[in-house]
Amino acid sequence: MLSFLGKRAVASGISLVGLILLVFFLSRLTGDPTGLYLPLDASEESRNQFREIHGLNDPLIVQFFHYMGDLIRLDFGESIRRAEPAIDVVLRGFSWTLQLAAITMTLVVAMAIVVGSLAAYYIGGIFDRIATFFSLIGASAPDFWVAIVAIVVFSVTLGWVPTSGTGTVWHWILPISVLFIRPFGLIVQVVRGSMITALGSAYVKTARAKGVKMRPIVFVHALRNALLPVITVIGDQAAALLNGAVVIETIFGFPGVGKLMIDSILQRDFTVVLAAIMVTAMAIFLMNILIDVLYSILDPRIRY
Amino acid sequence: MDKRLLDVRNLSVDFHTSHGTVHAVRDVSWHLERGETLAILGESGSGKSVSASAILNLIDMPPGEITSGEILFEGEDLLQMSGERRRKLNGHRIAMIFQDPLSHLNPVYSIGFQIAETMTAHGISKSETRARTIELLERVGIPEAATKVDAYPHQFSGGQRQRIMIAMALALKPDILIADEPTTALDVTVQAQILALLEELQEETGMGLLLITHDLGVVAEIADRVVVMNSGQIVETGTAHEVYHNPQHPYTQNLIAAVPGDGDLAEQVDASVQPILEISDLAKHYGGFVALEGASLTVLPGESVAIVGESGSGKSTLAKTLLRLEEATSGQALFEGKDLLSMSAKEMFDIRRDIQMVFQDPTQSLNPRMSIYDIISEAFVIHPNILPKKQWKARVCELLEQVGLKAEHIHRYPHQFSGGQRQRIAIARALALEPKLIICDEAVSALDVSIQAQVLALLTDLQAQLGLSYLFIAHDLPLVRDFAHRVIVMKRGKIVEQGPVEQIFEAPREDYTRNLIAASLSPDPAEQARRRRALRDMERHPA
Known part of the structure; x- marks a missing residue:
């Protein structure tokens, strides 16, 4: 297990360096930030001074090595826009995103597993039909559209919840609900399919022959076997949320890492873009490890 | 209590499928007494398992439907009981074990949990179950039960898994144990042990044992009475002895006649010619594990050489290394004088024409989305120099007729054929x-006995016509006895004995071979009783 973790860490480290390389040089292609930060009539002298302060005068390759040198000392650089360490800005945004993702995914997983399992157990019945109908709609609904319609209906027309921002519990309801829909629909479908296979399996027949009750048959015998493919999809969906639900955060003015990334790209705040990418990549790496560990907990045949 | 333990009366079960309604069981009546072993004998599709599934409420409805009849358990009709009452009987009063214990045990829970569950499902508190579980494991012969109780199904051998299933089923000392093909997936020696265990446990508890099987040998070994089923109906009932010696129905007569093991032995082929295949010192190691070691054998033109042995004996590894599906660790395999194992890929490609393979399960080895024409003519696509495309169709028709199928079925798909027909298609290919x-890697072991006999007859005919040689990998000794010229016995990766079929079956030199032969079951109850005595003697006084 430890050597497995070691190998995974090395592999992730290599891809992280590749990612930094790519983003560092690509983001430079968007142009010089100087024009964005100084007034249009700023003198060439002050422009030069700005570039000097932010190290933009050096050749690109020298800038890169400076950046990497700082990075080894865990210095992610300063945000041009906010004049504070980039990592602080990113972690602030990431903590918002993390909360949003954690709450959403907990709700999604708990509800999708119950709904999907019951749909599989009552296959072809009325519950199954309703669940399948709504989960298909959920899985295929475009979230930006749902978000805007939700704002129009629940905030503007009915006035139940605020349109955007943060501050009260009420601010969280719309973003969570909108983010919930697609992963929920998708995971219900996967759980249902996987559970149909598991419930038709030979070991479930054995359990029935033993006189095991319906609930343990579904949620003890079948579910644990059915969860393996489900966990892969859960991990995938959670990763998407951790990356920052860019569209949703922007629509709801939610100060998460997704919105931060978009803003920083537009503002050519390179250090923040890079720090945000490293933080989310790290989070996704940790989550993948968690999923691998979960696999081996759920299935004793899987050993690393 | 003069009521019968279990009394099935006029039971009919239909299955409503997309291809129409199948009458799986039609007006079937039988009964089971305490302490008795009743066998339901039938081939695949005979409906032999359906009435057992009905007893335990395991038939999914829909698609299944019980159209008539009653199942009386101690005089009370199970079919009229509530689902909850039936659940309480399952596992407690009536228990069941199945054919394939690996898939019937839940892979993600420890065996201890699964055995204890039989008890907790019926109201025994968890704290009491552990000691009882260990006791049960010891009773069914699992070594180191106290530590193995926390192990998982994949950590046991096939025979041990079936013992675990038995422990699970017998946890609450049920009145009835239903065993659905309990030994079909097991080696002969393990089969003998499991059947002996079932018999012992039956004597101990006085339960009624309902045994569902396709194997007349199992019936002869263990059953008091037997019910013979064919296409959903009972064709014959009687004691095991009566049914074997004096079968009334033509179906039963044919079934008994098809049982292999008493045909004429094949005459040896002329050994003065150059062998077609000469294997010497073939070995295959996986890391430190020795799967095959020092294997040497020859196959003559027109000869059938059988390789027999239990699972894990290395017989399939031998075939795989020969075809270079696995690379051999060392050794030589001369095919018409050229070494298969050191050949270049190009030479190997040419020679693959001369060596073909027929697999165990034709359902899996035939691509379900290809028509029979596509499946057979694919060979000509891969080896384009054999036949001009214009003649493919005529040749495929000819091949189909050669294996006893109709040429007009050329555009059908594999699922439209029965198991035996599919194996014929695989042979045509x-x-x-x-x-x-x-x-032939276990080429007939998935087939019913009567179909087995037909396919083997086909292979023998083709050999006479075309002068083919067969390397026939099998675990079923009576079958090998009727088919092979020479027999090679393998054990744990090594050849322990080889010789003409007569010598192996009539004067085996090795204990291992003798054991294998003694453990294989005869369909004749009297003969089987004799073999059992011989086997016990052998255990008591090893030579």
Whole structure:
């Protein structure tokens, strides 16, 4: 297990360096930030001074090595826009995103597993039909559209919840609900399919022959076997949320890492873009490890 | 209590499928007494398992439907009881074990949990179950039960898994144990042990044992009475002895006649010619594990050489290394004088024409989305120099007729054929390239006895017509006895004995071979009783 973790860490480290390389040089292609930060009539002298302060005068390759040198000392650089360490800005945004993702995914997983399992157990019945109908709609609904319609209906027309921002519990309801829909629909479908296979399996027949009750048959015998493919999809969906639900955060003015990334790209705040990418990549790496560990907990045949 | 333990009366079960309604069981009546072993004998599709599934409420409805009849358990009709009452009987009063214990045990829970569950499902508190579980494991012969109780199904051998299933089923000392093909997936020696265990446990508890099987040998070994089923109906009932010696119904007569093991032995082929295949010192190691070691054998033109042995004996590894599906660790395999194991890929490609393979399960080895024409003519696509495309169709028709199928079925798909017909298709595919040697890996073991006999007769005919050689990998000794010229016995990766079929079966030199032969079951209850005595003697006084 430890050597497995070691190998995974090395592999992730290599891809992280590749990612930094790519983003560092690509983001430079968007142009010089100087024009964005100084007034249009700023003198060439002050422009030069700005570039000097932010190290933009050096050749690109020298800038890169400076950046990497700082990075080894865990210095992610300063945000041009906010004049504070980039990592602080990113972690602030990431903590918002993390909360949003954690709450959403907990709700999604708990509800999708119950709904999907019951749909599989009552296959072809009325519950199954309703669940399948709504989960298909959920899985295929475009979230930006749902978000805007939700704002129009629940905030503007009915006035139940605020349109955007943060501050009260009420601010969280719309973003969570909108983010919930697609992963929920998708995971219900996967759980249902996987559970149909598991419930038709030979070991479930054995359990029935033993006189095991319906609930343990579904949620003890079948579910644990059915969860393996489900966990892969859960991990995938959670990763998407951790990356920052860019569209949703922007629509709801939610100060998460997704919105931060978009803003920083537009503002050519390179250090923040890079720090945000490293933080989310790290989070996704940790989550993948968690999923691998979960696999081996759920299935004793899987050993690393 | 003069009521019968279990009394099935006029039971009919239909299955409503997309291809129409199948009458799986039609007006079937039988009964089971305490302490008795009743066998339901039938081939695949005979409906032999359906009435057992009905007893335990395991038939999914829909698609299943019980259209008539009653199942009386101690005089009370199970079919009229509530689902909850039936659940309480399952596992407590009536228990069941199945054919394939690996898939019937839940892979993600420890065996201890699964055995204890039989008890907790019926109201025994968890704290009491552990000691009882260990006791049960010891009773069914699992070594180191106290530590193995926390292990998982994949950590046991096939025979041990079936013992675990038995422990699970007998946890609450049920009145009835239903065993659905309990030994079909097991080696003969393990089969003998499991049947002996079932018999012992029955004597101990006085339960009624309902045994569902296709194997007349199992019936002869253990059953008091037997019910013979064919296409959903009972064709014959009687004691095991009566049914074997004096079968009334033509179906039963045919079934008994088809049982292998008493046919004429094949005459040896002329040994003065150059062998077609000469294997010497073949070995295959996986890391430190020795799967095959020092294997040497020859196959003559027109000869059938059988390789027998229990699972894990290395017989399939031998075939795989021969075909270079796995690379051999060392050794030589000369095919017509050329070494298969050191050949270049190009030479190997040419020689694959001459060596073909027929696999165990034709359902899996035939691509379900290809028509029979596509499946057989694919050989000509891969080896384009054999036949001009214009003649493919005529040749495929010819091959189909050669294996006893109709040429007009050429555009059908594999699922439209029965198991035996599918294996014929697989043989036609192998013949398409006019091979000299066909490797049959358990080629008939998935088939019903009567179909087995037909397919073997086909292989023998083809050998006479075309001068083919067969390397016939099998675990079923009576079958090998009727088919092979020479027999090679393998054990744990090594050849322990080889010789003409007569010598192996009539004067085996090795204990291992003797054990294998003694453990294989005879369909004749009297003969089987004799063999059992011989086997016990052998255990008591090993030579």
